[in-house]
Amino acid sequence: MDTLTAARRLVVKIGSALLVDRETGDLRRDWLAAIAEDIAEQKAAGKDVILVSSGSIALGRGLLGLPQTTLPLEQAQAAAACGQIRLAHAWAEALARHGLTTAQVLVTLEDSADRRRYLNTRATLATLLSHGAVPIVNENDTVATDEIRYGDNDRLAAQIAVTTGADLLILLSDVDGLYTGNPASDPQAERLDTVDDITPQIEAMAGDAGSGLSKGGMKTKVMAAKTAMASGCAMVIMHGADDHPLKRLLGGAAHTLFTADMDPHAARKRWIAAMKSQGTLVIDAGATQALARGKSLLPAGLTRVEGTFGRGDPVTLRAPDGTTLGQGLARYTAAEARQIAGHHSAEIEQILGYPGRAVLVHRDDMAL
Template structure:
């Protein structure tokens, strides 16, 4: 079973019902400050933390005095626009006293479906984490429609965990784990401590959402677990409404852990290696040696680009003799790659006509 204290990169999903009181619509400031203390303590031991936080629509609903019923799309988007500002400010105010800097990242389903946007999102998140920032991620409800939305933040949290290569995902819920039946309705229901495989029998036990504020239920949590564990990320469902919920989980609070036998880094490399290349880049001997040492591919080490490919497409990496070194996801199109071949970083803007990224293929987007 995974232990929270062992996490190197942690994603925590926080639902609307934890942040906003269902009855009054008031913000739960005491709870927010307690989890902020948890986050600061976890970061202090060297763990990267990413928060996937709901709450913008619930907060905006209260500010705009909208009724507690299903809202038309345009009212939901307006509530999100108003609430998102408040949500970001509350997180910033809660974490700043602990010396933690926050950043806001708003996404839609298209940001994961489109490989170019996916890589841009990944690069931004990696840069934020490199600066020690805690990204606050939420779906961009002000523009998302049913066709381009995740629909619930359990699914979003799992995708974020995959995107950033997290090794643990915590879903803070209104229940303390996954049960064989709804414990509120069936007194014989038992909680699973650990689930190593999500079988059809496990799936049949899942129910739907029970909160008026949240959209997720056990079905969406199981889907999240499938996504996360397939990418090497363990996932836990635990009671989130208590003060200091992450500390409680560390000290033995009830939870269900979904385990993964894979390492997230290895799982990503396997995914990249399985892709069919759209083209190839040929590198010189110096770049080939650098790649073998785990470095990123810089344009200065590229001698030519073969074929036609777009940003985010998989390409083969070939040495000067045509031997395949591996595959990678390129951050430039084939036309752009040809313009910057052999150039140093300070020459790229002149060649492209606009500022570009320093690397052609980042080491995290490469499988050798």
């Protein structure tokens, strides 16, 4: 598959039914070993890989002796607390056989809705990837309540793809793609090879939220596709229960591809440029030249701060002669920025009284 071959950063979503045997509640260890081999091959090809893995509640309910029925919130959270340890260990063990380091990242909906938390999550994931680790992301079910839940890992996976600037999101599912109707009840239903735009007709094909074996069904997968495509990330839905799903995808296994009309980097720049500025950072000539060369903005190049803004808020970047250079997301509040203006990054902790990030506005968070 050309899209997988060309992608440099992958997010792979894995549902509970793929990892955990429904009858026994045990891990499907052979399947886990097979996809770990697939992931190792993608890493060896120079790609970043992020996994969004369900399974903590499914594993934990067996450990606590809870029934195979819908659990009350407190029991589900308790099951997640027990199961998450086992899930993380299983991934760490499977990938360690291939010399890969794993990292556990637990998030809630608030972490993407709040811009400050969003930037922290983005920075952490970027650092993990830069060191070659494979992040294993899951919803923090032990603390998430209804008002701060994603509710399904399809949409969580799409948000992680957006956060990390992934090229391709792969949803391993219990179906091999999006059909024109429900293939279980409509013999005339046909699988779509490619979807270039999420139209009302496409959304209608997805049916209701509970139409699939997974928690969200096909509707949440189409919602995930809409999120991913808008951010320059292509998405694939394919059947994932058989061994080596990524290898099978490369070999031409049946799937539906949702295309993206721009790359993630360009999409992010457009998103930042369209935000309403909350303040202005006036920078010196040296910093202006550095930004033109693709560098980040350091506190040393800041000469004046205008307005009031918080961490993660969009700010205008302005040259000494008043020229507007662009816009970026500030990693410090206006008050903090005024304190560290003109100082070297090594002085930040001494000035503020606590450690901070070396960069005032990162190059990935600015549109010039």
